[in-house]
Amino acid sequence: QVQLQQSGPGLVKPSQTLSLTCAISGDSVSSNTAAWNWIRQSPSRGLEWLGRTYYRSRWYNDYAVSVKSRITINPDTSKNQFSLHLNSVTPEDTAVFYCARETGSARPFDFWGQGTLVTVSS
Amino acid sequence: DIQMTQSPSSLSASVGDRVTITCRASQGISNYLAWYQQKPGKVPKLLIYAASTLQSGVPSRFSGSGSGTDFTLTISSLQPEDVATYYCQKHNSVPWTFGQGTKVEIK
Secondary structure (H helix, E strand, O other): OOEEEEEOOOEEOOOOOEEEEEEEEOOOOOOOOEEEEEEEEEOOOEEEEEEEEEEOOOEEEEEOHHHOOOEEEEEEOOOOEEEEEEOOOOHHHOEEEEEEEEEOOOOOEEEEOOOEEEEEOO | OOOEEEEOOEEEEOOOOOEEEEEEEOOOOOOOEEEEEEOOOOOOEEEEEOOOEEOOOOOOOEEEEEEOOEEEEEEOOOOHHHOEEEEEEEOOOOOOEEOOOEEEEEO
């Protein structure tokens, strides 16, 4: 059974960088059939996909246009996990953040992390 | 980007009722449409993908249909444990986008 365990701070100051980690068990971040995503949810934005990383003979990333200038998603093969870094945050970035797996070609999110509420406030 | 629009935004029905939720894509997405259920304070749970394929373990009272731009999620007999918000999501290509959600309550 795949499990995704999120970790990271719940409070970030404006203009700083939001960083979260998603540890994977039951699968591999280097899987040739899975992709590893970050999604956020807020009352104002609903569910919003932020980006993903995946391995297909080399590493690839895709990012949402809305955050493309501020986001980095990195795999860590030594720890079988991946991370989200969102810089220059504002209070509008306050949300519950989820990591999630998609598997296979054009398949939706079948496993999700537990969610992390991140509040951007001074 | 392709936009996903759900209707209604909320509904109230009695136990045993047939419930239908609609999702419309701003462009055709073939059958690449998923439905999720999110109970209050919980993580979204995949119910249906490829418009009509039931995810393993999901009760058979849930069904999906549609293709192109118009899709439907049906609960054949609403149960108390089905109280939740339901989201559609296109899964043909990035960027993945979700509908705004439909909140289902018991009357």
